[in-house]
Amino acid sequence: MSQEVATAANQIVMGPAFWIATAIFILAYALIVSEKIHKTIIAIFGAALMIVIGILTQEEAFHSTDLGVDWNVIFLLISMMVIINIMKPTGCFEYIAIKSAKVAKGKPFMIMAIFSTVTAVVSAFLDNVTTVLLIAPVTLLICQALELDVVPFLITEALASNIGGTATLIGDPPNIMIASKAQLDFMAFVYHLTPVIIVVLIAYIITLYFIFGKRLTVKEELRQRVMAMDENEAIKDPVLLKKSLAVLAVTMTGFILHGMLHLEPATIALFGAGLLLLVSGIKDPNHVLSEAEWATLFFFIGLFIIIGGVVKVGLIKWMSIEVLKITQGNLLGTSMIVLWFSAFASAFIDNIPYVATMNPLIIDMAKQLWPNLSGVELLHHPDLMPMWWSLALGACLGGNGTAIGASANVIVVGMAEKMGHHISFKKFMLYGMPLMIESVIICMIYVWLRYYVLQI
Amino acid sequence: MKAKDLMVPIHDYLTPGSNLKEAVNLLKVGERGDQKVGVMGLPVLDKNGKLIGMLSMTDILKAVYPSYMSMMNLGGFTWDGMLESLAKQAGDKKVEMLMTRDVVTVREDDFLMECVDRILRKQVRRMPVLDKTGKVVGMVYMRDIFFAITKAMLEEDNGGGK
Numbered sequence: 001m002s003q004e005v006a007t008a009a010n011q012i013v014m015g016p017a018f019w020i021a022t023a024i025f026i027l028a029y030a031l032i033v034s035e036k037i038h039k040t041i042i043a044i045f046g047a048a049l050m051i052v053i054g055i056l057t058q059e060e061a062f063h064s065t066d067l068g069v070d071w072n073v074i075f076l077l078i079s080m081m082v083i084i085n086i087m088k089p090t091g092c093f094e095y096i097a098i099k100s101a102k103v104a105k106g107k108p109f110m111i112m113a114i115f116s117t118v119t120a121v122v123s124a125f126l127d128n129v130t131t132v133l134l135i136a137p138v139t140l141l142i143c144q145a146l147e148l149d150v151v152p153f154l155i156t157e158a159l160a161s162n163i164g165g166t167a168t169l170i171g172d173p174p175n176i177m178i179a180s181k182a183q184l185d186f187m188a189f190v191y192h193l194t195p196v197i198i199v200v201l202i203a204y205i206i207t208l209y210f211i212f213g214k215r216l217t218v219k220e221e222l223r224q225r226v227m228a229m230d231e232n233e234a235i236k237d238p239v240l241l242k243k244s245l246a247v248l249a250v251t252m253t254g255f256i257l258h259g260m261l262h263l264e265p266a267t268i269a270l271f272g273a274g275l276l277l278l279v280s281g282i283k284d285p286n287h288v289l290s291e292a293e294w295a296t297l298f299f300f301i302g303l304f305i306i307i308g309g310v311v312k313v314g315l316i317k318w319m320s321i322e323v324l325k326i327t328q329g330n331l332l333g334t335s336m337i338v339l340w341f342s343a344f345a346s347a348f349i350d351n352i353p354y355v356a357t358m359n360p361l362i363i364d365m366a367k368q369l370w371p372n373l374s375g376v377e378l379l380h381h382p383d384l385m386p387m388w389w390s391l392a393l394g395a396c397l398g399g400n401g402t403a404i405g406a407s408a409n410v411i412v413v414g415m416a417e418k419m420g421h422h423i424s425f426k427k428f429m430l431y432g433m434p435l436m437i438e439s440v441i442i443c444m445i446y447v448w449l450r451y452y453v454l455q456i
Numbered sequence: 457m458k459a460k461d462l463m464v465p466i467h468d469y470l471t472p473g474s475n476l477k478e479a480v481n482l483l484k485v486g487e488r489g490d491q492k493v494g495v496m497g498l499p500v501l502d503k504n505g506k507l508i509g510m511l512s513m514t515d516i517l518k519a520v521y522p523s524y525m526s527m528m529n530l531g532g533f534t535w536d537g538m539l540e541s542l543a544k545q546a547g548d549k550k551v552e553m554l555m556t557r558d559v560v561t562v563r564e565d566d567f568l569m570e571c572v573d574r575i576l577r578k579q580v581r582r583m584p585v586l587d588k589t590g591k592v593v594g595m596v597y598m599r600d601i602f603f604a605i606t607k608a609m610l611e612e613d614n615g616g617g618k
Contacts, residue, residue, distance in 0.1 A: 094528055137524035141533060144522065225535045233532035418523045 012314035021055045021313040028306055033349055040295045043302025050309035060308065066360075067308035069301050072180040072266045073173070077127075077300070079269035080170065081292040083248065084130055086276050090241040094234035096122075097138035102231065106223035108148055108216035112156055113205050115139060119157045120164025120201050124171045124194075125252070128161040128408040135161075136415050145225040146218045151421050154412040155431050156208055159400045161408045163204060163439065166396035167197040169265060170255065173300075174355040174395040176265070181359040182379050182388050185259030192389050196446040200397070200439045207438060211431075240280055247276040303356050311360045320364035329369065332452050335386045338362075339447060342394025343440045347401025347433070355395050362387050386451040393443040400436040403428035459571055460564035462604060463585045463594030470500045470511055472552035476519060479511055479551050499584045499592050500555045507584055507592050509555030519546045519554045561586050562596060568604060571596055 012018070028046035032039045050056050060067045087093075100118050104110035115135060123131040135157055143150035165172035169179045169189040179189065235241060251272030254261075258268050277285055310316055327334040338358075345354050366373075366384050373381065399406030403413050403425050409432070413423045450456060468486045470479050479498075486495035497512030520542045525531070560578040562571050564585050574583060581598045 089529075091529055094530065094533075098533060133527070137527040137530065138533075140522065140524035141530050144538070145535060228535070229533045234529065236529060415524070 012318050014314075017055055018313040018315065020053060021050065021309040022315050024049055024053075024055075025306055025310045025315065029349075029353060032353060038295070039350070040299040040302065043299045043306065045302075047302040047305035050305055055309040056305065056312060060312070061305045064308070067312050069304040069308075070177065070180050072264050073176050073304075074297060074300060075266035076170065076176055076269045077173070077297060078292055079266065079273035080127065081130075082273040082288055083244075083251070083269075083276055084126060085288045085291045086240070086280050086282070087244045087248075088134075089236060090238075090244060091234040091236040092241050092244070093134040094138060095231050097135055097142075098229050098231040098234055101138070101142045101226050102229065106146065106218065106226035108146065108218050109209065109213050111142060111146075112153055112208060112212060112216070115153065116156050116160035116205060116208065117201070119160040120167075123161040123164035124167040124197075126171075128165040128172060128406065129411055131161050131164075132158055132408040132411050136412055140415070140419060142226060146222050148216065148218060149421075150419065151416055151423055151427075152212060152216075152431075154416050155423065155428060156212075158406070158408045158412040159432060159435055160201070160204065162396060162399045162406050163197060163201055166200075166393060167194045170269075172351075172396045174351050175392050177352070177355050177359060178388055178392050179265065181363065183376055184380075184388065186255040186265060187259055189392075190256075192385075193392060196393070196443055199446070200442050203438060203442060204435060207435060243279045244276060247272055247279065250275065300352065303353055307353075307356045307360065316357065316360045317364045317367075320361045320368060323361070324365060324368055331383050331386070332448065334365075335390045335447055335451070336444060338387055339390035339394040339440065339444060342391055343398035343436065344401070346395045346398030347405040347436065351395040351399055351406070355391065358391055358395070362391065386447055389451075390443075390447055393447070394440065397436060397439045397443065400432045400439065401429070402432060405432070405436075457568050457604065458564065459562045459566045459568070459585050459596050460594070462568065462571075462600050463564070463596045464600070465594045466499070466592070468495075468498060469592070470498050470551050470555075472500055472502060472508060472550070472555070474551050475547065476516070476549045476551065476554060477547040480516065480547075483511075497582050499559070499595075500551055501592065505591060507559060507561065507586070507590070509552070509557050510559045510584070511551055511555045512580075512582070515554050515556055519549055559584065563588075564593060568601060571601055575601070 024046055028042050031037055031042045047061065051058055051061050056067060062068055096118060097115070100114045101111055104114045119131055119135050122134070136154060139153050139157060140150055143153055162172070166175070167189070169175050169184070169186045175189060175193075178184065179186075251268060254263070254268035254271065255265060258265055277288070282288060307316075323334070323337075327337060342351075342354070342358070345351075362384070363379070365387075366378050366381060369383075370378060370381055378384075399409065403409050403423065409428065413428065416423050468482055470482060483496070483498060484494050486498060497510055497515075499507055500509035500511055502508050520539060522542065560574050560580045561584050562574060564587050571583065574580070575598055583596050584592045585594045585596055587593045
C-alpha cells in the first residue's frame, strides 16, 4: 500500500497555486482562531480571494459539489432558523421551561437534571445555540426566584446541548455537514449515534448528581415562587402554536422518511419552512427572514469556498496521505485517532471549520485506501463508516471541553457575564473537560465494540 | 423662539463614579427651575464639566430589569418582592455603567422645531442644552415645548378670528 500512497503523493503539484491556496487557508484559520476580526468577515474575504486569484473559478465555488458551497447545509440551516423564528413568539419554549421547573417541584438538582435533559432533547432537533438561548433566560429567572447560583445551571445546560446535538443529523452543524458530504440520511444518524448519546446523557446526569446532588438546597418559601408560576400563561398564540406543531410534525416525519423518499434533508426543511410561512398567516416575511443568523450562514458559505480551494490544489489530499502514513492503514487506530483528535481539536477551535476540513480529508483517505471505488460505494464502505461516526462524535462532544469549544458555551458565558457572574476559562474547563473526556471514553468503547468487535 | 428661551437652567448634575443610590437621591431633590420638585433625568458630567451621558428614569428602570427578561416573554412569571430586592441590589451600580452615553442634545441657538425633531426622532423627553463651547447650560423639556405649542396655537386662534 505504501507504493500506492507514494504514487498518489506524486500527483500533487506543489506549485504556486498550491502554496497560495495553502497560505490563504492557514491565514484565514489563524485569524479565525485569534478572534481579532469577526470570523464571518475573514471567511467571506478569504473565499473571495480564492476566486479572484483564480484558485477556484466562480462556477466551481458556487456550483461544484466537490469544491463549492454545500447548499444542502445552508438551506437546512436557513429553513430550521425560519421555523424556529416563527415558533418563538408562540411562547411554547417558555411553556416547556416553566413546566419543567414545576415538574422538578422547584428542587434544585431536579431542575438541573430536567433542564439538562430537556436541553439535550430539544438540541437534538434544533440548533444548540438556539436551544441555549431559549432555555437560559428561563434558567436565570428560576435561579433568581430560588436564590441559587446560576453558573452551574448555565454550564450544565450548555454541555447538555452539545451532547444532545450530537444525537441526530439536524442537531449540530458538524452532523449536517458530515451527512451532506458522506450522503448519510437522518435514520443512519438515529441508528448509529442516538443510542450512544442516550448512554452519554445518562452518564452525564449521574455524574452531575455526584457533583451537585447534595450541594444544592433551597428554602421552602422560595420553592413556592416557582410552584406559583402558571405555565399556561406562557402561551401567547395558541392558534399559531398548533399550526407550528403540526408543521414540525410533518417536517420530522419528512426527516425520518427522507432517505426512502430520495429527498435531501434540506428539501424537507425547506418544505417545512415554506409550509409554516404559508399557514402561519404572516403577511410580511421580512421580519422572520431577517432574524435568520446571516453571519453564521455566510461563515459557512465562505468556509466552504476556502476549503474548496485547498481541496483543489491537493493540500487536503496531501494531509490525508500523511495521516495514513501515521496510522499505517490500521482502521481501528485511525477511528480512535479521529475520535480523540476531533474531540481535543474541537475543544479549542470551532468545530465547523474543523469538520469542513476533515470531510474532504476522510474522503481523500478513502480514495487512497480503495482506489477502485467511487460515489456511495466509496463513501459508505463498511470500513469507512466508523470514521464518519468517530468524526461526528468527536467534533460535537469535543465542544464541551472549554468555554470556547462550542457556540453554546460562548453564549452562556456571555449571559452569565451580563448578569454579573464571571465564568473564567479555567472554571468552565474544570466542569467541561472531565465531562467531555467521560463522554468520549464512552464513545470510544462504543465505536470499538460496535464496529470492530460486534461489527453491526 | 430658540432653545435657550425655553430651557430651564440646571444646577445639579451627576458624576460617572457615583453609585445609583446617590444618583437617585439627587434626582429626588433635583431642582427644576426654582422649585425643588425632583427631576426624572440629569446630565452626567466628567471632571472637566464635559457632558458624557444622561441618566434618566428609563435607565433606572433598566438597571433593575434583568437582561434575561428581555430575551424571552417572561413577564408572567415574576413574583411579589422581585422588583424591590433587585432595586436594593442595583443601588451599588455605578452611574457610568447605567447612563445613556449617546446623549441627544440641542444647541442654545437651535429653533424649537429642531428640538421637536430630536425629541420625536430619538424618543427622549428632555435634552441638555449646550452653549457654543459645548458646556451644558440648561435643559429643554418636552413638557415646556408642549406648552409653547399650546400657547402658539391659542394665540393664533385669537388672532386668526379677524
